[in-house]
Amino acid sequence: xxxxxxxxxxxxxxxxxxxxxxxxxxxxxxxxxxxxxxxxxxxxxxxxxxxxxxxxxxxxxxxxxxxxxxxxxxxxxxxxxxxxxxxxxxxxxxxxxxxxxxxxxxxxxxxxxxxxxxxxxxxxxxxxxxxxxxxxxxxxxxxxxxxxxxxxxxxxxxxxxxxxxxxxxxxxxxxxxxxxxxxxxxxxxxxxxxxxxxxxxxxxxxxxxxxxxxxxxxxxxxxxxxxxxxxxxxxxxxx
DNA sequence: AAGGATTACAACCGCAGAGGA
DNA sequence: TTCCTCTGCGGTTGTAATCCT
Numbered sequence: 001x002x003x004x005x006x007x008x009x010x011x012x013x014x015x016x017x018x019x020x021x022x023x024x025x026x027x028x029x030x031x032x033x034x035x036x037x038x039x040x041x042x043x044x045x046x047x048x049x050x051x052x053x054x055x056x057x058x059x060x061x062x063x064x065x066x067x068x069x070x071x072x073x074x075x076x077x078x079x080x081x082x083x084x085x086x087x088x089x090x091x092x093x094x095x096x097x098x099x100x101x102x103x104x105x106x107x108x109x110x111x112x113x114x115x116x117x118x119x120x121x122x123x124x125x126x127x128x129x130x131x132x133x134x135x136x137x138x139x140x141x142x143x144x145x146x147x148x149x150x151x152x153x154x155x156x157x158x159x160x161x162x163x164x165x166x167x168x169x170x171x172x173x174x175x176x177x178x179x180x181x182x183x184x185x186x187x188x189x190x191x192x193x194x195x196x197x198x199x200x201x202x203x204x205x206x207x208x209x210x211x212x213x214x215x216x217x218x219x220x221x222x223x224x225x226x227x228x229x230x231x232x233x234x235x236x237x238x239x
Numbered sequence: 240a241a242g243g244a245t246t247a248c249a250a251c252c253g254c255a256g257a258g259g260a
Numbered sequence: 261t262t263c264c265t266c267t268g269c270g271g272t273t274g275t276a277a278t279c280c281t
Contacts, residue, residue, distance in 0.1 A: 009251075010274095011249070011250080012249090012250090030266095030267080031266085031267095032266075032267070033265080033266060033267090044251095045266075045267080046251085046252090046267080047250080047251080049267075049268085050249090050250065050251080051249090051250085054248095054249075054250085055248095055250095062248095064247090082271085083269090083270090084270065085268075085269060085270085096268095096269075097248085097250085097270095098247095098248080100270075100271085101246095101247065101248060101249085102248095104272095105245090105246055105248090
């Protein structure tokens, strides 16, 4: 990427979102610089990653925090401080950014008031503490959070167990999604034209071994996006 | 109804750590 | 071992939406 080329900044458009989702689907949730370059979005890898993690990732909750979540945030913040990503891991569907924003805007003050007035660190017993987990639960959550195939997880209070979604499940759900942008004209139709399995594995395998070395002619890839074209690209080098 | 204040959310920036060459 | 690139994290800012007077 030539230094003179201006990277796009600011709010993402629906088209950009679609484009990014498509490429994340193809190449996975890593190698953001690669995705940024091959997608032709003219965004930085960081920007793509942030957009995905904070907004586009399947399983994200949007909207107001529930009272339970609020309580959890206060509790965890008193324990860990501004370790937002760590706190976010205990609130499935919420991002560190969301929690950070929430805390910043109106919770910090309240928590301080609460702390000053009546809370002492040792006041909550594990039996009353909503975030207290058994060792088994902790272990399972740990496995889910760090597993390769599970991308999002939560603790189901009703069943008393940790649950998770694999990326495949998420994307299968996306195919019949209620997410608005998947339903706008043409897009859903197009994504259904391509089998998920066709899109994911062979191309992924190919991309792992070959994609970074492609030279010469433009590489055209199978994609729900119309006429997606990857320009000449040398992985790890500036064009 | 208008305008200022507040809240909620999205996005960028800088830094640090990990990993590869 | 050193340097470089990439990723992830926390802090900060900008803006749209909502509330209040």
